[in-house]
Amino acid sequence: MRGLEVVPSGRPGRGRLYVNRPDGRAVAWYDRRTNRISVLADDRREAVLAALRPYLSGGWTIGPPPVPTAADLRRLTLRTDQDLAPNRPGERLLGELAYGSPGSRTRHRMRQELRARERMGAELDLLEESEAHWRALHDIPLPGLGLLDHLLIGPPGVLVVRTVPGRRQRARVGDLLLTVGRGEPTPDPRWIRRAATYAARVLTAPVTPVLALADASRVEVAPTVRDVLVLQPPTAAATLTAAPVTLKPPDIEALFTLARTHPTWSGG
Known part of the structure; x- marks a missing residue:
């Protein structure tokens, strides 16, 4: 043929x-x-x-x-231009840095963000490769919210991850704001909660919001922050694999097949 x-x-x-x-x-x-x-x-x-x-x-x-599962049947009809699985960590930033023309300060910030996403993404990809029943996706477009850095599906459930450059400074995570060093506070905790709510709706499954602080010298989390998981490379994988199991392998594969499909997110 x-x-x-x-x-x-x-x-x-x-x-x-x-x-x-x-x-x-x-x-x-x-x-x-x-x-x-x-x-x-x-x-x-x-x-x-x-x-x-x-x-x-x-x-x-x-x-x-x-005998194909429902996830197999869905994958067999998925067009390549609808598949999010090949996305690399920071895929959009890579394109903007290669073909865009941002100013020097903007380019420096984008490079910091790219390094943070690549570092966290590499840890998640290694988890997917070395451990059974883990699946990772990167750069998922969420309507009205922008780009989700990473989505992880594994035995502990579904996690949406926003990665923030720590810049070797102290990071403080509060209920509403995140502050790195002496920089301006950013609404990352609120953003990742909204992303988790959106993902839970389109995937019809519980979703945990996660903030990943890459290269922070120290991370302080307010005691009132109980619904957002805070991770730091390179210990993120160990934290995740130690979490209680909530999903069985067939459920993981079915959710991954749904999550990797672009129309899943655009139609939510």
């Missing part, structure tokens, strides 16, 4: 490789964790193998797919 395209299901090096027709519909996929190729129609086997040949290694197997 001619015109097949190999498309990753997430960031490079993880997850599945899908073999899609020109219209974006999948005819097969290669699961790199199990080294198995699942083909939807046996008469396309040779064409699928030809498309995947550069990506295969070791003792791979090929055959019909297992």
